[in-house]
Amino acid sequence: MIRLDHVSFNYPAQGATVRDLSFHIEKGEFVAVLGANGAGKTTTMKLIDGLIKPTEGKVVIGGKDTAAARVSERARQVGFLFQNPDRQICKNTVRDEILFGLCSVRKEDGEDTLRKRADEVLSDFGFSGDEEPFSLSRGQRQRVALASILAVEPDVLLLDEPTTGLDYRECCHIMDRVARMNREKGVTVVMVCHDMEVVLDYARRALVMANGQLLADGPVRTVFRDAELAEKASILPPQMIGLSLRLGAGFEAADTAEALTEIIVSKGGIPV
Numbered sequence: 001m002i003r004l005d006h007v008s009f010n011y012p013a014q015g016a017t018v019r020d021l022s023f024h025i026e027k028g029e030f031v032a033v034l035g036a037n038g039a040g041k042t043t044t045m046k047l048i049d050g051l052i053k054p055t056e057g058k059v060v061i062g063g064k065d066t067a068a069a070r071v072s073e074r075a076r077q078v079g080f081l082f083q084n085p086d087r088q089i090c091k092n093t094v095r096d097e098i099l100f101g102l103c104s105v106r107k108e109d110g111e112d113t114l115r116k117r118a119d120e121v122l123s124d125f126g127f128s129g130d131e132e133p134f135s136l137s138r139g140q141r142q143r144v145a146l147a148s149i150l151a152v153e154p155d156v157l158l159l160d161e162p163t164t165g166l167d168y169r170e171c172c173h174i175m176d177r178v179a180r181m182n183r184e185k186g187v188t189v190v191m192v193c194h195d196m197e198v199v200l201d202y203a204r205r206a207l208v209m210a211n212g213q214l215l216a217d218g219p220v221r222t223v224f225r226d227a228e229l230a231e232k233a234s235i236l237p238p239q240m241i242g243l244s245l246r247l248g249a250g251f252e253a254a255d256t257a258e259a260l261t262e263i264i265v266s267k268g269g270i271p272v
């Protein structure tokens with residue numbers, strides 16, 4: 001579904017921002033992109049979306065080179081939830097916002113079908129449609145932005161720090177919706193995320209970046225277990241995994257809170 005071949009990119013008047021990135025992501029995967037501030041995560045997402053084109057190398061989405069694809073084709077295929085939802089909301093009601101995206105990229109479906117689709121999405125997300133986006137809370141605006149992207153039914157969903165600034169409940173709202181699209185519709189998800197608990201709960205594979213390069217690529221739990229990698233990439237593994245490793249119990253033990261509790265009890269407590 002997504003293929004990067006030796007991709008490099010530099011912003012004007014700056015050295016290489018990402019360098020020689022190569023990886024592929026199959027249909028239906030749920031991948032997290034991890035790394036410190038400035039590592040090149042957002043730049044990589046923009047390259048996948050086709051918002052920017054590689055200076056060197058090739059980005060291929062669904063078999064098509066982004067350098068050759070039309071904007072409308074890309075928008076139909078790839079949905080991108082920006083870190084700040086206010087940068088992608090532009091209409092005065094939630095219904096208009098959802099219809100705006102739909103009408104822009106699925107015009108050929110006809111007005112009746114698109115209105116029906118908007119109603120489905122509104123009810124699925126629990127909106128009446130008459131709400132004014134800018135009088136909603138940050139978490140609700142994030143949901144409006146996500147609803148308008150999912151309405152289009154893209155093959156690929158890119159999320160740039162989707163849970164930053166949200167409380168636990170809002171975070172679950174967003175992430176559960178995304179997980180359902182991944183599970184039920186096979187939507188390929190690529191998510192930049194600084195919250196390692198969210199990564200552990202939802203993603204299955206992690207790409208780790210530092211200084212514009214790919215440092216590691218593997219199952220989330222394997223990546224979290226590598227202390228040297230975590231240090232290099234400034235990643236703080238989730239507390240459950242950190243605690244499990246400190247107890248010498250290996251990372252499998254962190255699968256459930258109950259299993260971890262049993263180990264803590266059997267060891268007579270947590271070593272200081």
Ligand SMILES: Nc1ncnc2c1ncn2[C@@H]1O[C@H](COP(=O)(O)OP(=O)(O)OP(=O)(O)O)[C@@H](O)[C@H]1O
Nearest residue numbers: 011012014017035036037038039040041042043044
């Ligand atoms: N529009 C731009 N023009 C020039 N330089 C940029 C631009 N956007 C990003 N950069 C630079 O490119 C590098 C990588 O930025 P990028 O936004 O991809 O990092 P990131 O991993 O997403 O970081 P963060 O976790 O802070 O969001 C940084 O050094 C940044 O300053």
Ligand SMILES: [Mg+2]
Nearest residue numbers: 041042043160
């Ligand atoms: Mg970023």
